[in-house]
Amino acid sequence: MSSYLEAITTLGYGNMHPGGFSHSIKILSGIPISEKSVVLDIGCGTGRTACYLSKTRGAYVFGLDKSVQMIEKANSRNLREGTDVNFMLGDALDMPFRDEVADIVLIESLLIFLPAEEALKECRRVLKPGGVIIDIEMTANRSLPEYARQQLKTVCGLPKILSLEEYAELYESVGFKKISAVRSNLPGPLDNFKEMLYIDRNRIVSKEKMNPEYVKTLLLYRLLILANRKHLEFGTFIYKKS
Ligand SMILES: C[S@@+](CC[C@H](N)C(=O)[O-])C[C@H]1O[C@@H](n2cnc3c(N)ncnc32)[C@H](O)[C@@H]1O
Structure with missing residues (x-):
């Protein structure tokens, strides 16, 4: 795991994707999810969105993550929130799921860390025909200078940083049909204020002292994002398995 992912795992933030929890709530409000729906939150982190969907929609929610620490934090949240994820x-x-099991696959900042095509094929495999994938990812315009692109990849451990158009092409090539692919600016001060309306009361910060390497990584990440804001955006992709 990259030291960026290790750092955010230690901090236990509940929504580590562009747009934060307020964006997740807004997007999910337009998606029909009921108590009959099977929802897979892939790369669920500390499970905040998964618990939210279990609580508000009564759906059968599964959260999958590769990090033991994230899953421990997600299980603690599940207990604290009285949810059944x-x-x-x-x-x-x-994925440890059989073919065509899910109505909804939710991804909040995962593809950027992975070979995206392989991951999307696996998401398609587990979706029922007509099932919907919702995915929020940071994207970069072609104008992002090459040295900044390399720095971001190194600092966060990213194989590639795709543009919105490249993600859209990938979705089509893997066999998804577009519902929407929406471009947004990276969150600014107003959005950070919005996030304050949704304080995560069940965030768990690890007790051990933060590794100085992680602090350095997070600082570098913030500086790189600030310096390259005009070249960076995020995409919200909603696609159907055709
Ligand atoms: C940026 S975090 C986002 C977490 C969560 N979705 C959120 O929005 O807060 C990315 C998550 O993906 C998980 N992850 C990375 N590679 C993975 C893989 N191959 N399979 C499953 N989870 C993975 C990390 O452990 C981390 O929890």
Whole structure:
């Protein structure tokens, strides 16, 4: 795991994707999810969105993550929130789910860390025909200078940083049909204020002292994002398995 992912795992933030929890709530409000729906939150982190869906929609929610620590934190949240999510340790590239089991696959900042095509094929495998994938990812315009692209990849451990158009092409090539692919600016001060309306009361910060390497990584990440804001965006992709 990259030291960026190790750092955010230690901090236990509940929503480590662009747009934060307020964006998740907004997007999910437009998706029909009921108590009959099977929802897979892949790369669920500390499970905040998974617990939210279990609580508000009564859906059968499964959260999958490759990090033992994330799954431990997600299970603690599940207990604290009195929700009934099945959190599982596993790899998004080889999921422990049978074919065509899910109505909804939710991904909040995962593809960027993975070979995206392979991960999308695996998501398609577990979706029922007509099932919907919802995915929020940071994207980069072609204008992002090459040295900044390399720095971001190194600091966060990313194989590639795709543009919105490249993600859209990938979705089509893997066999998804577009419902929407929406471009948004990276969150600014107003959005950070919005996030304050949704304080995560069940965030668990690890007790051990933060590794100085992680502090350095997070600082570098913030500086790189600030310096390259005009070249970076995020995409919200909603696609159907055709
Ligand atoms: C940026 S975090 C996002 C977490 C969560 N979705 C959120 O929005 O807060 C990315 C998550 O993906 C998980 N992850 C990375 N590679 C994975 C893989 N191959 N399979 C499953 N989870 C993975 C990490 O452990 C981490 O929890």
